[in-house]
Amino acid sequence: MTLWRLEWLRLVRTRRLVAILGAYLFFGLTGPLTARYLDRILGGIGTEGVRVQLPAPTPADGIAQFTGNASQIGLLVVVLVAASALAFDARREMAVFLRTRVRGAAAVILPAYLVSAAAAVSALTLGTLAAWYETAVLLGGLPVARLLVGLACGALFLAFAVAVTALAAAITRGVAATAGAALAALLALAVADGLTGVPWLPTRLAGAMETLVRGEPATGLPAGAALTAALTAGALAAAVAVSDRREL
Template identity: 40%
Template sequence: MSVWRVEWLRLVRTPRLVSLLVVFTFLGLAQPVFVRFGPQLLERMGGSGGARVQLPPPSVEQALPAYLGQAGGLGMLVAAGITVAACAVDARYSLSVYYRTRSSLVAQLVPRLVVNAAAAVAAFTLGLGAAAYETAVLIAPVGPAALARCWAAGAAFLTLACAGALVAAVLSRSVLAGFACVAGTFMVLVPLLGTVPALRPWVPTAAPAGLLDALPWRPAVVALTLAAALVATGLLVARRKPLPRH
């Protein structure tokens, strides 16, 4: 049985694929609902004596970026965690010896990265379709060009996150440490870089400003370029990495 088929079976026979599909689909269905009925929900929760919160009228420009923002946060964490767990071949000594005495670490990592990254993008695509459907039903139809731009931005960001997860899995000695590294990078460091005015147009994000009018190409290009560099770095380190000591 090939390594590719083993990884595919590992994806579909464990909760990994189900977790991705559930999280992204839920986010896609929930965000347009909140955008549409958010003012009413806040009004009911606030009561008659509380401060009133004014929200802009519901629109496509709010609904789809809301999904992209959540997909780039919670969805990204789920995708990165699954990828780290899949690529952390050396996390357990016995399994590491078993795998690496039968094929190289690089040969083990490539199918794990590709299968899990593809699953993350596929789940994101399903969630985007759910978000577009809910938006069309509750607010207004979504144009195909805007939908394509949303997909390109989100898929590029998730690809970058999975590439970062590969590097973290190769360099870390445990799944938890690798996941913490990825989470800290994409939830803390990357947003901090986005606060710098000179860097803001280039910082990768799942929901760049003005996405529905035109594709901000700079964050997408930076995300894909960094993803390629991270994959190359991770595989180079893996090629030279010795077997872990017991």
């Protein structure tokens, strides 16, 4: 059995694939619904006599609800699933079994990375299609080209997030430590984005879909995509280099 098949079977048989797909599909279906009926939801839980009146929702609001949840809870699920696959040194028996059958850590890390990243991108695509359909039914049509570009940006960000998780797994030991370190690094990037407003940070790609469908200019997205791709490759290379030098 190849390591590629091993990673795929582990993803499927442990129901981790179901967790990723289910999370994004849920937000894809409920995001536009929330945007469409938000005024009624708030009115139902408000104080008696207080009337909640919001602007009429637009198609972009449906996508915004989806991307908001996907970039937070969805990303959390992706990092946790990726950490469980990439932190193979956390289980000594598994680490010995794998490392004594390959020439270098790259043969172990790359299958785990690519399978995890592919699962994350597939989940994002499924959730986007669901959000697209629900938005078209409830709120109206969306600019298709901009939506697809936003999807590509989101997919690149998830590939970057899984690469950061791979590097965290090489530096730390344990699934919890790996997930915590990766999430801390991604949170630090988000904070830096909020404080500096730099338009080409990787975190901008996570919200690019909303930005684009609202018709806003894609300022910094090409540079951000190039930087994110470079950082993804660098994180993977660093993960392999650190893992190759690690003692069991």
